[in-house]
Amino acid sequence: MAPIGSLLWRSLRVWQIYGANTEVGKTVLTTILCKSARDRYKNELIAYLKPVSTGPLDEADSHHLDKYAKGVAHATLHQYDLAISPHAAARGKFVPSDKSLLESIYAHAAQTAARSPGWLFIETAGGVHSPGPSGVSQAELYKPLRCPVVLIGDSKLGGISLTISAYESLRLRGYDIEAVLLLRDEQYRNWEYLTEYFKEHHGIPVYSFFPPPQREAESLELDAERMGKYYGAASQAPIIHDVLEHLDSRHKARIARLESMAHSAHGKIWYPFTQQKLLAPSSITAIDSANENFFQTLVPESTSGEPGNEPLLQPSFDGSASWWTQGLGHGNTSLTLAASYAAGRYGHVMFAEAIHEPALALAETLLHGMQNPRLTRVFYSDDGSTGVEVAVKMGLRAARVRYGWSNKENLGIIGLKGGYHGDTIGAMDCAEPSAFNENVEWYEGKGMWFDTPSVKCVKGKYIVEIPEGLRGLLKSSHPEFATLADVFDIEKREKARHHEAYEQYIEKTLHHHLSQGRKFGAVLLEPVVLGAGGMILVDPLFQRALVNVVRRSSHLFGSEGGDAISDEQSWSGLPIIFDEVFTGLYRLGRFSASSFLGIHADISVHAKLLTGGLVPLCTTLASESILRAFESNDKTEALLHGHSYTAHPIGCNVATESLRQMQAMERNGDWDWAKKGGWSKAGANETLSDSKVWSIWHTEFVGWLSNHAAVAGAWALGSVLAIHLNAPGGAGYTSNAAVNLRDMLRCNANETTEAPWNIHSRVLGNVLYMMGGQHTSEEEILELEEVLTKALSTLNL
């Protein structure tokens, strides 16, 4: 993976020169910048880099610079002799990969920074989207470097349009354009319009320069002399000094802000899920930007070195996938464009009794993707917590109407111990009392929660840990499996009647609670993995047994009224709600996590990955048989729930694009490497097509982890890896067992493991988890596994 660091040093001001078009005077203006910097900063290094140059060598920009701006250290990384765009010029020649090109730019800049304080101007080729050698647009290609930009405007007819468009293309990729420079064409006078435009709309200064003398073919020497004079005058002009001063101050301001952000935030932000008293400014990470699976984070001051030639930014692997939301990579341009388009076409438009394309398209995509014939309706809200509240309101009402209960009845939900569904009070009330909620004033657990048989790889074997209450019923208190695929082979396990003990236990427990007069209105489960509760991998057989028992037990929960079960799509027993906020939409490798259980939920909640890690949005899917409970001639019997930004077009459009991309990746077999290298290897009898239980983390690595002395157990499924560490003081949210490992991984690039990047991970008590995105490659996973291996080896000492 070798993520690319962004280019930021205290001592070296690095600027990228983009042109609004080809032949706008990019090289001329860069030469003026270099020459003027050379004169002004006498004790510093002035450097120029052309990563990719096309055209004959003696006409190369670097050559030009050598001639007219003496004393500037110049370099070209790749030279192609045809005067056409790099991707065309490179045909049939050596084509560096995007990655290696970025690496060599980084290396060059780092060497320059190490030599002396100074300036480095990096000149691009052609326009902002002119393709680099690989064919990828430069604006896209160079994005991870996050160089501030000097944009060279176009002074010709049409140049106003090109300059603004170029600006917008850069901007939507997160570039900071700090100045626009352009030549003065007295006929079109674009600089006049552009100066006003950029000042008014973007607060960016525009600087204009007299154009160089026309070349006259009859005398090369005379041309050179005139050009020399031109550069001499231009580089002395007050305006270019203004430009350099402005760029210098922007550089300093950027660093000053980055370095003060943690302190400011410490005083002004009230952090979620954080004991502020224990939070020091030094433990707040300043994030400059993010690209693919990496943040660019500020290197802590103490380690960045005095001389100013140490990099200020380092890549940090986003190990929590930004709180489980991230899928298609940070700064994904397709998603940005999906958001931009919806913003431009609609902004937000109110949703009650209205419909717009993004909301309808997303509803269709989700209902189709779920492959669940029960689900026909989509209700929109803003986040997993609100979506669960909607689901619970739906479920309870459906049960109350069918069983003819009054609205004063105390209805509870049925869930699992360790389940968690969000932080609004209604969602909190769905979870058993725990560290998350027991201190919260209005929390009141409303339901009953079953003990949860959970799965871990322990010393190379997959163990189902059976809670105490269940042990008497099962032959073994720790059933063992060779592979996770075996655990998930529900058909085989049901044939062997392994579910019967579970069902017996569930029935017995239900009877017990119901006999005490309790009433339940819905089952609420996170299928397969209980996330916030501590990354508990639940025995799928148990969740399936629970649903099956409930569905055949209508008689237990109440006496059915007129709204009896009319078809196979109707709920029976109790409405089954699956909270797939974390586990759905490919987090575990499949569109819906419910498919691992072979269960069709009546209500299904989706968020997080839904918008591919961009903006909040949640959908609660439901069946007609749930909706019918709200149908009435009385409008107050409707589901009176809604948020102002319900079905906001930006979120819906991003989600549709995100799902489209993930579904295409699945169809195209983009994860075949993981399917091949994962569980199927261990399961001898499986063919690839059968291996639907897979992970991007390697089976061998999980096996290694499970044998580590500090590890109580581990598992990996889809993009998730969970390491349960031994917790001498007791497991759970209040444990600090995983904090040491987390801190080691987060060390400055990476002292513990010697990787040129670090890992920003989150812990849940004694569990350290990590997740990749949909684009994470096997190479990345191997490197992450190596870093983890090294860190754990050190931890063990």
Next chain:
Amino acid sequence: MAPIGSLLWRSLRVWQIYGANTEVGKTVLTTILCKSARDRYKNELIAYLKPVSTGPLDEADSHHLDKYAKGVAHATLHQYDLAISPHAAARGKFVPSDKSLLESIYAHAAQTAARSPGWLFIETAGGVHSPGPSGVSQAELYKPLRCPVVLIGDSKLGGISLTISAYESLRLRGYDIEAVLLLRDEQYRNWEYLTEYFKEHHGIPVYSFFPPPQREAESLELDAERMGKYYGAASQAPIIHDVLEHLDSRHKARIARLESMAHSAHGKIWYPFTQQKLLAPSSITAIDSANENFFQTLVPESTSGEPGNEPLLQPSFDGSASWWTQGLGHGNTSLTLAASYAAGRYGHVMFAEAIHEPALALAETLLHGMQNPRLTRVFYSDDGSTGVEVAVKMGLRAARVRYGWSNKENLGIIGLKGGYHGDTIGAMDCAEPSAFNENVEWYEGKGMWFDTPSVKCVKGKYIVEIPEGLRGLLKSSHPEFATLADVFDIEKREKARHHEAYEQYIEKTLHHHLSQGRKFGAVLLEPVVLGAGGMILVDPLFQRALVNVVRRSSHLFGSEGGDAISDEQSWSGLPIIFDEVFTGLYRLGRFSASSFLGIHADISVHAKLLTGGLVPLCTTLASESILRAFESNDKTEALLHGHSYTAHPIGCNVATESLRQMQAMERNGDWDWAKKGGWSKAGANETLSDSKVWSIWHTEFVGWLSNHAAVAGAWALGSVLAIHLNAPGGAGYTSNAAVNLRDMLRCNANETTEAPWNIHSRVLGNVLYMMGGQHTSEEEILELEEVLTKALSTLNL
């Protein structure tokens, strides 16, 4: 205002031709399109429109078309004889306003549609951002027309970049680009790259054409002959037929989708706050797009006429400001760019123990803008409901810690009858039982709610309606004021001791509840206006009295422990929470609605307008004295609340830009027209600078409304107008009194009022409300008032 309709007719396929640059062959390719359409659609009208043409008349595009594509109806709206960009060519000449230019394009297209089925190609000038006559970029200017686009790519060196950038500039303004056409340049072969690029990234077909013959100056006749042959061949080529077929099918598909959306939505969407049983597909509005304060909505089928020459879209004023979120106009490009930039730079980045620029900048802007010395902290969440839950958790904990109560204590909040704070259970529990919540299973009102003295203009006078329980204490049960400014002149009213009766009542009521052993943990108020509860304008003196009584009554609520009041910024009595989700951030004309009361809250919640109507985001601001209650060495005593998309950079960046714009508008006096024309007129002794109680709705109009027989009372403040209609069956949420008026306003463009647009408004029981945005002009308000006047006059008959 005269909003512009988008150009959509069933019978007329309207396409806008944009060029990636000037001189890319726009006119040549448009001529081929016209000529080929002429040949292919023999019985139809083929029309060409150049809204703005520059250069000598005999070289004009229209002239060219006349020569080479006979039988095409062509027109030019504005001709300037200099061959430079329109804004420059128009210097010193007649410059049509953007509005009148759009109106004349609309009129031209409508006439064309009325004549015959056919095609209309509208050719722009130069590149996408080439300024129109007024200087505004064409991409921005023509946006409200929402014409689908044929983009002419650039085939020259650098053209790849220009074509992609032009595409992106159009896209982020909500344009649908349906085809890219370009000339084939055999040297650069841009069409090869672009074909692959647009297919892969955007699913858009690229069509390439052989270039026209070079002009040879020696013989104009020969040139013309060659061009004639070229056009003859080009317009017969299979590829141009493919283009026309593609464009025709996209046109039909757009209409088919628009017309089927309501039906599809009716079957797939579960609508918020809607009794689905009473919802017919015909009452679902299909929204094609939105611009400034208007939606473009599908005209209901029955009224669009058989022949297909009636417009399919009409402008509908967004009277609910899209559920109170909209401020700076739909499709506001500054906000789009703010969102795009954050998406490109970060996507979402996790927020626990991290900081990024947009979140910090927004926190700083809010804390500074509030001008409330108590507020020092910003907690982020996703919507008003979650933000209120956070606020309540904060408030209750602070009270519990100070007064030494256990976490089992039943704490309630103190609020007002009619207050409403959101639909998650915790937020619902803050409201008294009402139609919104009494049917919801887990709802349990937790608190006590004071009767609310409210204000309305009735028969030209501002009456404070005093609830029964209070009447004995006041001299008058309906105190009267000449102006709303008088009602809000708290200083004067307190000097006259009008608050004393309120305070007496509040103290007495508190004593009563506390003496019964009840405990309260916070005061939660919507300052000035209770929104969802029915647009109740509360007597500000009462809210102020309530806060003042609570703040001086610590002894009543509990016995203070060690965490006593340490300074003026600390809370006393109970934490005061202001829910400014609806009323804050300029909705009522001021940054904070609390300033109307002269009260500094301890906790303040902000959403809706926060992001200018783009994406969900909420902030809960709090004081250090609230934060301290959560400080501990135990992490489970922290505020354990957080959503995955907490402080998402897109929302934060959009909010910062939105607040910046609104603050600048206030500084620049953009609302002076309203301040001048509003309340100050009526208040004889006020100077403009004193008139801080103002509305964009005219005092005279509110007065007229208040005298209408169907109206119980009305008020206007900031951008909000509320009309309380007489409700024979009783006021409140279940009333249908306002539905008739709403339906009349929503009639097809506008049968009732003869306006060329309609009003999409929402009602709350017997209240019809309407709100403008920050950019709403006095002209718009006058027209809206006229439409309302006509509708109400009809209603009265």
